[in-house]
Amino acid sequence: MEGTNNDVVLLDFWPSSFGMRLRIALALKGIQYEGREENLFDKSTLLLEMNSVHKKIPVLIHNGKPIYPSKVGVRSVYTLPSLDPILWDYIGYVVVDKRNFSxxxxxxxxxxxxxxxxxxxxxxxxxxxxxxxxxxxxxxxxKTLEGELGDKTYFGGDDNLGFVDVALVPFTSWFYSYEICANFSIEAVCPKLVAWARRCMQIESVANSLPHPHKIYDYVLELKHKFGLDTN
Incomplete structure (x- = not known):
């Protein structure tokens, strides 16, 4: 049931692109969930229990059972009967994807x-x-991704976000960090891809699920310092 499910828990870490895609999927479906922020350097007992093999986030937990990795979790948001009886009705496989699974x-x-x-x-x-x-x-x-996007509004077509859009757009929150750290412009080499990212960010569920690029950059600086990568 949309908007009222209290048995969904997301173990996450805010800069994670893989966690972001689950946040987007849950937001698009209007599914309420309990988000639990993980410390990747001091992982919780619940995370180690729910993902005992890889011990990684994100983990989507439904009725006490874990669903991972994140691309499977995104799909599960649209297939769990107790969450929504209509399969793939908004994202996941939109019309274009239903005609072309391959x-x-x-x-x-x-x-x-x-x-x-x-x-x-x-x-x-x-x-x-x-x-x-x-x-x-x-x-x-x-460039390859931009070529596949072509002149479409979204990778899923011209109407709605598709599974690929949800999987890819979180990485765009890291674009600013890539550009600053490596001294280049993504927009200069892939203008259509950047325009697509901006269109996605006009969707409230996407904008509210992605951290500000400058916040990501601050986190990158922390990591570089922590691991001694900020020295010459």
Missing amino acids: FTYWFLHYLWMLQIYSTGRRVWSGKGEDQEEAKKEFIEIL
């Missing part, structure tokens, strides 16, 4: 196999040649 799964495979997260991490944390190489790889990933 495209969506290929695209998600691309998102994860090319490791946007790990490549982006090398962009903000790297130095010298390694950072330059990571930046080139990252730009190529973004």
Whole structure:
């Protein structure tokens, strides 16, 4: 039932792009949940119990049972009968995706196999040649994504956010940090992708689920200092 489910808990950490996509999905569906912020350097007993193998966030818990990783969690938001009897009715597989399952799964495979997260991490944390190489790889990933977006309003089509949009848009909150740390402009190389990100941010559920890019950058500076990455 939308908006009234008290048996949903999200174990999360605010800068996590993977957690952000679950926040967006829950917000779009109007599902109330209890968000529990995790300390990744001192993980809670609940997190270790709910994700005993990987011990990572986010973990979506429904009726005491864990659902992870986050892309599975996003899908589950739309398939758990007690949350909503209508499957994939808003995001997940919108009309375009329903007609082309292979495209969506290929695209998600691309998102994860090319490791946007790990490549982006090398962009903000790297130095010298390694950072330059990571930046080139990252730009190529973004260009491929922009090519798939084409002239559509969203990756899911022209009407609503799709599964790919929800999976990808959280990474845009890190764009500012990538740009500052590696001295480049994403908009200069991928203007359509940046325009898409701005359209997504006009949607209240997205805007309220993503932290401000400057807050992410402050967190990046903390990490760089913590791990000695801010020294020459």
